[in-house]
Amino acid sequence: MNTVKLSFIGAGFHASTNIYPSAIQAGAEITAISTRDLERSRAALQRFGSRGKPYDDYQKMLRDEESDGVVVVAQPQDQSSLVLDCIHAGKNVYVDKPLGWNGPEALQLADAAEQAGVVLMVGFMKRYAPVYMKLKELITGGTLGGARSFQARFAVDSTPFCKDEEQFMKLAAIHIVDLLRFLFGEAVQISGFTNNDNAQISQSISLKFANGIVGSVYFAGMSGWSRESESLTVTFDHGFACADEVVKLTVHHSLTASGLPWQSLAEQDTVFTPSASAMSGGYRDLYLRGFVGEMAHFMTCCREGLTPVSSGRDNVKTMELCDAILSALM
Structure with a gap:
């Protein structure tokens, strides 16, 4: 089985604590990391034992890297635009929830991924717990x-x-x-x-x-x-x-x-x-919690071209249900 190569956008607390270690446990090879600071990207690569390339420009990373998928774990207000750029670059994408702040925003991204023929998976890890x-x-x-x-x-x-x-x-x-x-x-x-x-x-x-x-x-x-x-x-x-x-x-x-x-x-x-x-450590x-399972699932979908269980299209209904619940509260 070939190793799945993943590039990352973001190296904050959640990404570093949960997503990077889980991707490594699932067998991924981290080929590149992009943050707003080149030294921070380099430090993240070193922390997770990768010889990949650091970037401070994710657009350049998308152009230069031949990864099997891109993992986006950024601030919620930034994620939609980052995901759309990944899709337009023809990349398979895993993105932490929420994808889009509401149903229409999520629908736009799901449509874009399907039109581009790329995998789009949303990080609802409880499905994989x-x-x-x-x-x-x-x-x-x-x-x-x-x-x-x-x-x-x-x-x-x-x-x-x-x-x-x-x-x-x-x-x-x-x-x-x-x-x-x-x-x-x-x-x-x-x-x-x-x-x-x-x-x-x-x-x-x-x-x-x-x-x-x-x-x-x-x-x-x-x-x-x-x-x-x-x-x-x-x-x-x-x-x-x-x-x-x-x-x-x-x-x-x-x-x-x-x-x-x-x-x-x-x-x-x-x-x-x-x-x-005691041998389990933090793993x-x-x-x-499902973090390793979801990363393994994303890698399988990238390798085999499958639709994820927590796909971008399925995420639309989750965002719609969130809004429906908010509207129903009295």
Whole structure:
């Protein structure tokens, strides 16, 4: 299998902490990095053990480098123009969310990528997290019967980077919004309530999906949640499954024995968890959160010309759902 060569635009905290190490774990070769400062680009190459070329002009990098794909991890307000330039240069592109600040902006980029015949993938890493991939298998596989309802929670201190409700929805909560689409399909009815004080945000949302699945979501972007937390429980015809903090999935099959459940030790739960080891270093988190999986998927799509699971076209519907939720909040 040939190594996939990737060029990068951006080397900020998120890129350096999550994206670069995950690309290396997935087997990528970093051929070039472009930032606004040549020395910063050179330092990033050295940090990640690459002998690639540093740039302070991404347009020149796009012209000079023959990479299999370009990874864009920049400020949200810059990403659309950067992605469009990559597309016009005929490059496959991975871009961190959000791609476009709303549905129309996302649609423009998805159209451009399809017209250019290039891969366009958006960084919704939760789709590639093992716990949610396992949950998706349960939903589509039918081993617990049909999925009927869900309850989700996502809470984080988003106040340093989200100053209002729209920023919170599109820079933080968007991962759960996209995850719900990945698991359940398209929402057809939305209602919700909000209790906000500028950057301090609390939301309660109810959704019904086209397949009949209903559920509720609790979002909090408040300084009170200094410990980021998330969970998702799905109720099926014959049991339930609880995904907890990205590291555990508990699956319960409802009892079908003839006796009453409290008369014996018949109840059973299956718990899926990763092993823990000092040898994992920081890589355990990158795998469990889905960062390595998404980079591996992007590389496969570049190599084989496939449409990503989290494609630019699919991203349009996620941005539309974010706006629909914001419009429904009272």
